[in-house]
Amino acid sequence: MLLLPYSLAVTCLLSLANDYALAAPSPSFTPLPRTIPLLRRSRPRRNATELSDWLKSQKEILEAKYGNNPQQKRASGLNLITNQNADSSFYGSIAVGTPAISFNVILDTGSSDLWLAASDGVSTESDGIPTFDPSSSSTFTDLNTSFSISYGSGAARGTLGKDAVQFAGFQVDSQVFGVVTQVSQNLLNSPVSGLMGLGFQTIAASGATPFWQALVENGKTLDSPLMAFQLTRFNDVNNAQALEPGxxxxxxxxxxxxxxxxxxxxxxxxxxxxxxxxxLAGLTVNGNSVQVGSGSAAYAAIDTGTTLVGGPQDVISALYDAIPGSQALTGQNSGYWAYPCNTDVNVTLRFGSSSISWPVSKEDFQLEQASQETCVGAFFALNTSGTSAPAWIVGDTFLKNVYSVFRASPASVGFAKLSDIALSMNGQLGAVPSPTVGAVAATISGSSAGTGTDRSSSTNGAQGAMLNTLGVWAVALASGIVGGAMILL
Incomplete structure (x- = not known):
């Protein structure tokens, strides 16, 4: 076996950065959109043993994430950070407390709870993981309620509290979140401090209303009840740095x-x-149709917090049957398939009643190079039998190929073709923005809404530096952007 080359960036964490107009509106403000450049975190190369362990952990974590008792609410999403030397990821930033302090978190549409590592017991300075100190915030309230999240490779435990949380130019004054004091080894990977779930309240382990849903239910804050993602690709950029725009x-x-x-x-x-x-209504591989069933047997969770695409054993097996030279892996990597690296594999997915088939590029389908001639595919067999989990989990392997929109009302998911501007960001190296907490354009507490204050004196400088270093990002982000929090990493 050879050392693995730099390969597919396969998971999504996100990093908040600049908006471009800073003035907070008056109490009679018009709801405004918020836009955040994302940050991509690269990963080191894996040897054969590391690859085998990473593949095993990805499968176990995803099955655990969706495999809880159907009568229990659950929280999850850090499935991609449990192996420190395995994968790339995208992360974002929130700011918590008074005074506000920024933290990097996974933005996960596959779960619904917010939690942060706490300062008492989770981390040491050498870990490089920033932790939340409740005593440092004058607005924090301890709810004296236990909180626990289980994963295939570990768990995080603590208590619930509430405090002011800023995100994407908005603030919720009394957001409930987990303050985690016990975390299994390697569950967090510097510089990520926790997770923000972007699913619906009905699956929140804490029972709390997710940040985004509180804004939607307020009815006066968001211009439209939706959130949207565009993710970049760096899998074929050998000189990519540890952090790149994502x-x-x-x-x-x-x-x-x-x-x-x-x-x-x-x-x-x-x-x-x-x-x-x-x-999921349609699946093709190199133009050949693969039967996927219908109804609940074809339900797919669209999950920004998941790296790969998992599906039923029989469908995934049929997919690889259409790829010459592919073979099922065994042992701890059972559920994955390998195929000749020189084979171009182009997969499409179609959803609902749509006539549009969306692509998964050959670059994204090729998950890892296992040897000089053999690669591992990014679609794998997911075991959800006996659980309430959907049959399919569709993660960033697919989502890097589309512009994805998650709309609360009517409850729906939308996809669109990426523009040339978006595609030009793939592989474009860029500087990492400096940490900043800035203006909050809209604040809600319960059903009320108001304005916040600028907590940063360096906002304009950070904005200018980002415009100078990211080139086409300025063009992309300037369209339709007004106001917002400046939370940079």
Whole structure:
């Protein structure tokens, strides 16, 4: 076996950065969209043993994430950070407390809880993981309620509290979140401090209303009840640095410069609001159709917090049957398939009643190079039997190929074709923004809404530096952007 080359960036964490107009509106403000450049974190190379262990952990974590008792609410999403030397990821930033302090968190549409590592027992300075200190915030309230999250490779435990949380130019004054004091080894990977779930409240382990949903239910804050993602690709860039620009996250509006044509929305099936569910209606590989079933047997969770694409054993097996030279892996990597690296594999997915088939590029399908001639595919067999989990989990392997929109009302997921501007960001190296906490354009507490204050005196400088270093990002982000928090990493 050879040492693995730099290969597919396969998971999504996100990093908040600049908006471009800083003035906070008056109490009679017009709801505004917020746009956040994302940051991509690269990973080191893996040898054969490390690859085998990483593949095993990815499968176990994803099955654990969706495999809880159907009568229990659950929280999860850090499935991609449990192996420190395995994968790339995208992360974002929030700011918590008074005074506000920024933290990097996974933005996960496959779960619904917010939690942060606490300062008492989770980390040491040498870990490089920033931790939340409740005593440092004058607005923190301890709810004296236990909180626990279980994963295939570990768990995080602590208590619930509430405090002011800023995200994407908005603030919720009394957001409930987990303050985690016990974390299994390697569950967190510097510089990530926790997770923000972007699913619906119905699957929140804490029972708390997720940040985004509180803004939607307020009814006066967001321009539109939606959030949108565009993710970049760096899998074929050998000189990529540890941190690179990773795309954009929008809250309250879409960014029209990042996609072309219409957004193809498909409603979440009736009664399935919890995960962002779509019914997989079509699957092809190199033009050959693969049968996927219908109804609940084809339900797919669209999950930004998942690296790969998992599906039923029989369908995944049929997919690889259409790829000459492919073979099922065995042992701890059972459920994965290998195929000749020189084979171009182009997969498409179609959802709901849509006539549009969305691509998964050959670059994204090729998950890892296992040997000089053999590669591992990014689609794998997911075992969800005996659980309430959907049959399919569709992660960043697919989502890097589309502009994705998660809309609360009507509850639906939309996809659109990436624009040339968005595609030009793939592989474009860029500087990492400096940490900043800035203006909050809208604040809610319960059903009320108001304005915040600028907590940063260096906002304009950080904005200028980012514009100078990211080139086309300035063009993409300037379209339709007004106001917002400056939370940089």
């Amino acid at each position: 795309g954009t996250f929008n809250l309250g509006a879409v960014n029209t410069s990042l996609f072309t044509g219409d957004i193809d929305y498909q409603d979440i099936p009736d009664g399935q609001e919890g995960y962002w569910i779509q019914e």
